[in-house]
Amino acid sequence: MRKELKMNYVPSCETCQRNKSATSRPSGPLHPLPVPDARCDSVAMDFIGPLPEDDGFNCILTITDRLGSDLRIVPCCTDISAKDLATIFFREWYCENGLPLEIISDRDKLFVSSFWKYLHRLTGVKLKLSTSFHPETDGASERSNRTVIQALRYHVERNQKGWARALPLVRFNHMSTVNASTGFTPFQLHCGRQPRVIPPLLHDHSSQTTEALDAAKVIERLETDIMEAQDNLLLAKMNQAYHADRARGPERVYPSGNKVMLSTFHRRRDFMQRGDHRVAKFMVRWDGPYRVHRAWPESSLYELELPGHSNIFPKFHASLMKPFIPNNNIAYPSQSHEEPEPVFDPETREDQHFMDRVLDHRRRGRGWQYLIQWKGFGAEHNKWLPGARVDNLEALDTYLKEHSLRDTS
Template identity: 30%
Template sequence: MKKQPEKVWENKGIIYRQGRIYVPDNQEIRDFILHDHHNSPDAGHPGTYRMLESVKQTFWWPTIKTDIRRYVRGCDMCQKNKTIRRPDHIPLNPLPIPDKPWEEISIDMIGPLPKSKEKDAIIVIVDRFSKMIHLVPTITSLTSTDLAEIYKEEVWRHHGIPKRIISDRGPQFASKFMESLCTALGIERNLSTAYHPQTDGQTERMNQEIETYLRAFINYRQDDWTRWLPMAEFHYNDKTHAATGQTPFFLNYGLHPWKGNITIETTNPTATSLIEELENVRKEAKAAMEANNEMMRERGNNKHHKEPFAEGDKVWLETTNIHSNRPTRKLDHKRYGPFEILK
């Protein structure tokens, strides 16, 4: 098959390659772009995959993948704060995939945390289709009625009522929540909802990502995390998810939010074509999630091999058995260092 020529053009002094800005061989410019897409609060220190997808929305250069991998591996903040993914030793049992956004949600809580504006916990609400999240500061003692009010004020007005709830807090919690939500909305009919125990680890991984983001930006006293919560939510919803191949924003709304970056060259599609494109993207996302679930089912009990260390290597010290004077371990650094191996 004959290789098609690349679409490259120039407009107002800017070179475009397949609709993305071609960044010249200038390390200062490229490092600025990498810093902006990794270290800023709305970027939130993403991993290699998510950072690559984010940068590629606007920019391109020949070594972009290698440069991003190098940048992420060299980030001290990521080394300090991120949870190391261990191989799964138990066969995973992924849940069935919903057909469209906000049909199925999962609800969880992170806490207790140091008090920030009189709040000591975070409600995490996740759409299982698009992976979009809403993060709401709350208190650890909230009831199902309190949660229903939070959902009405923060989620329902945007997405409506879910058909199914996933929570590890028990089926009674899910049913009481739905009953309270119907009461709060003045709905005089019973909504059936199914409870599923969390079997695919999605909620735990989500919580870890939120905690990792907060570790990178909160103060030493850990009492300003409510300030960073909106940015943590935006950061997650604006990053490409490995299971869907799309950002939660795009799967919900069919577009990416404006962040003040230079825009790429594009045409102005009609409303009909936008709807068709979004429908196709959602079908592709569901197919990608099904393929991802199949991969999870087939994943074996991979053995973890410890990496050998040598004199002169730089290493990080796990803080598992180290107690600092910060209020909670949940938002403390995962590692200290780096330290050099002397012998």
């Protein structure tokens, strides 16, 4: 009996699968993006903010060449529109480097807007968006953001003012610093030479006779530096993948149609409301199960069939999932879900199910919504319904009485 409970009954308990923290290492190896073929072919964009307002700005836009030849640090505001973002990109990047072949970004509301997608369709630029809660996809921007934030700490005072005026100096210092991955400074890859500084660090008398420089040799040296930077960047990506995979478990492949549990680590805010004094310690660690709709195991990427009330992007990295262990309904009928057939309502001419109980409530606009659990169904079928649809049900009265709430419908 002990062996059966340990190997079959407890692992298939849905409540245990939701509430127990994972003890195994996250699965799915690191899949670095390919090295760009040329400078400015692939750029990464991201926002830093919101920040304390300074000179009318409260946000920073970083545009990073993934080959390491250029970085643009642009002060902006969090309330800009997609049209404003396109204008900034045209002024700060296109007028300096031309159009890239692809842009890597996260799923910020500006990057997924219809205007931004239509603009890229017209220009021929391919827009690649990162998966949900997986910033490793946009590693170039994340690293640029970290460097910019670290440098700005040296320029802001206790009142955190003056960061906007320091951005040009921060960019110059970044462009003059040797990149650990490419082995070159961005200035060297972008201009073919190091910048002249004041005062000069090295007294290079050969620079005084610029007419003696052979232009062909300068161009040849620049091309050689770019090819060497590509080799160094590829080697750095291989080393990063090697060290990252040491802390990850073996690859788990989830074929289409399988059910998985999804981590709630990055979605704790969905379980919290302002002023309700809830704590993350008591929140479920996994929810689901959700069915795998499409799978790309070569990149550890999976698309899940999420409920209709969920607004998050349905593609996730394998590290955010774990296999769902189904219950043996014959051996353990008490843990099974009957999932009864719907009952046809002649008044509404719709199929309806019986409600079991109300689980939670939240404010939406001027009204309230309630999380409903259906009788005979698992937690993956729970649904948020407006108060007008449940205000006459006994389950709502019971919920309000148990939680000492007034009628919020």
